Amino acid sequence: MQNKTFVAVAVGLGLITLSACGSTDAKSSADSKSVTLVSHDSWAVSKNVLQDFEKKTGYKVHVLKDGDAGQAVNKAILTKDNPQGDVFFGVDNTLLSRALDNGLFQPYTAKGLDKTGAAFQLDKDRHRVTPVDYGDICVNYDKKYFADHRLTPPQTFADLAKPQYKNLLVTENAATSSPGLGFLLGSAAQFGDDNWQGYWKKLKANGVKVVDGWEQAYYQEFSGSSEGRKAGGDRPLVVSYASSPPAEVIYAKKRPGTAPTGVSYGTCFRQIEFAGLLGNAQNPKGAKAFIDFLVSREFQEDMPLNMYVYPVVQGAKVPAEFTEYGKAAEHPETMAPGKIAANRDQWVKSWTSLVLK
């Protein structure tokens, strides 16, 4: 009895859907003059640097920020048969095996790869990924706290378990946060597959606090960051990055004479980020040009202040704040991606039941 309405409404809805499809087709049909970058939320580049690339190559760059690093990789793997873009940036050494084993990338040897440090090239034989930047996950300390209490800041993993540092450290959940995971992997690299659990038992007994994410740890619990001080944070040790002290200087309302925080260089774990040409990319030529751009000197020197990471290309200049307050670690802990892949899930599981339960 209400058939006509049904029909009218059905037609209406059909039109909405059709018009939606129409606009989709216009966008997704890749004209060879545009290249789409899929990345995580932290991707950032100076406008003029990106415009330079567009001018030189004639490609228009679309950026699709697809959640945090883990989510972006997972989504890219799920959609790899029909990818959302041409080039992916932001898979790090802790997730690299997952991306490679799932066949996310096709090989491409970037122009300028020879200028990147050999230690960063973790897929040397097949060149499915190109290193773009690196960073160090390290414990940061609140200089004022340790000066006031006439304490030497801890320097090594082992120091953190000592009684004079009881109830001072806050770290992140290794299951949900990438610095949290990095710190766990660093401890495993330092103490070995069989002994890291004993170390964490000691840390737990020494009052380590675990929160879900880096933001909460650094901006609420840590007493050394300007936000943490305001929020009443009372932990003078936090798992963060070697490049965090420069950020404290650069973003301060009134520029301090020196960084308010320091880095415990014996607690560092190295993180390297890669870019790759997505399999089934619609514009592989543009993607290749973009990867070349990522290891170009111009981009590499622009990168540190945008993403707070260090350049992998030798000789690329870093800002003065970095060399002064936040050098990269000289001897960070490292771990082969294959070993990380083989152990990560199991370790996170035992870490969770050991520390959180």
Add this chain to the structure above:
Amino acid sequence: MALPVAFFALFFAWPVAAIVARGLKADGVWQWGRIAEVVTQPDIRHVLWFTTWQALASTALTLLLALPAAYVFARLDFPGKQVLRAVVTVPFVLPTVVAGSAFLALVGHGGLLDELWGVRLDTTVWAILLAHVFFNYAVVVRTVGGLWSQLDPRQEEAARMLGASPLAAWRKVTLPALAPAVAAAALMVFLFTFTSFGVVQILGGPTFSTLEVEIYRQTSEVFDLSTAAVLTLVQFAAVGAILAVHAWTVRRREAALRLVDPGATARRPRGAGQWALLAGVLVTVALLLVLPLAVLVRRSLDAPGFGYYRALTNADGGTFLVAPVHAVWTSLQYAVAATTIAVVIGGLAAAALARRDAGRLVRGFDALLMLPLGVSAVTVGFGFLIALDKPPLDLRQSWILVPLAQALVGAPFVVRTMLPVLRAVDARLREAAAVLGASPWRVWREVDLPMVRRALLVAAGFAFAVSLGEFGATVFIARPDNPTLPVAVARLLSRPGDLNYGQAMALSTILMVVCAAALLLLERLRTDRTGEF
């Protein structure tokens, strides 16, 4: 009927099936053995146990605190009642991120309680339970209060005349009549808290995890799709069972009672007991519902001269490609599209379900329509990504994806609001009109439409508010250069610094005001036969 079925098949069943199959099918063979493997793991068992008991505790606590309010709204008449009813409903349509941050500002580190008494409840189960009460208070008040106001008070009075004590009269007369509504409300609260995501994620810290949070972690972080698929199926089964029981109680409620006009049953409070009850309810509402929202508003005003609000119009912040205030406009557009889809789909489904000749199969669809409320948003989001990726349905880059996902959540509310009203339209009226020579279109326009117009508006309003606040699925599929309000709030919250935090609070306040305005409008339209929400 065909259109709603097609809609749910295409945009719900298929994507969810696709992602479950991706997890559970290896080399084309279903790995059913994984189910037993996964559910016997101690970690997973722990999650299942926590999910269940916190949902039970939340439901009990909500009933305890909200049932007196249901009585007050039903039986007492006081100035400002309409406004208060809108106020208690605001939390229900607020996005969980906003509510989560409001609670954090109240009970978290450096929050109000911390400043006053040094009490911190975040990362304890109490914060989760209180937040669940905050969200679901309105479900109980509206469902139970709505029915209570239509129960004839003379029945209870008659029992008193015949010598029953007040308690006995209530227990023997009112309670049995109310029981189905209480059961329906309790089941709804249980469903919402059983599948709770944002609240647990923000307030629970790393130790607490519900099934829904665990599905999110397994899919998005651990990338163990087979475990996620098993957990999705477990949640499906649980939600299906809850909905089946719920449908049964709803049918019982529709069947048995003779109802009166609610306007006639409410009176001015008399005696110390009623005044005390009213005061108690007002205090509860003030502390539990209004205070967190007030803290939110106050924090948004911390900067002099509405600084945080003015900062919203500035695109240079770097968090987005556009000025945050742009999100308001985006959200409104999406919500209008989502509401249109939800009303069309939900309305057609309700019309089909309301027909007297509807068979068992169609009635079963009634419960199925509620399923999207109980299925993990991340499952739907990932499902969209892998199922809707081929022309002509490659919608992954299209703006329509967001309204579609929001409509999935909005449509059940439309059905629930429209169905009782449509069932109440006397079929003989239509037949009479037809006999007098009206065309079917004219019958609909002149008989059905005038009777259901208000319900339709209420349904649309609810769908609008729910779409506006939808977070879980939207955050997954919204394009980064076009964030909706809740997505923008979440992203601002995850950024460092006072300015971002203040802007998040300011945007939350805007969102809250829009939702409250929509609800106040609904209060004016409220027909008392409509709906459970």
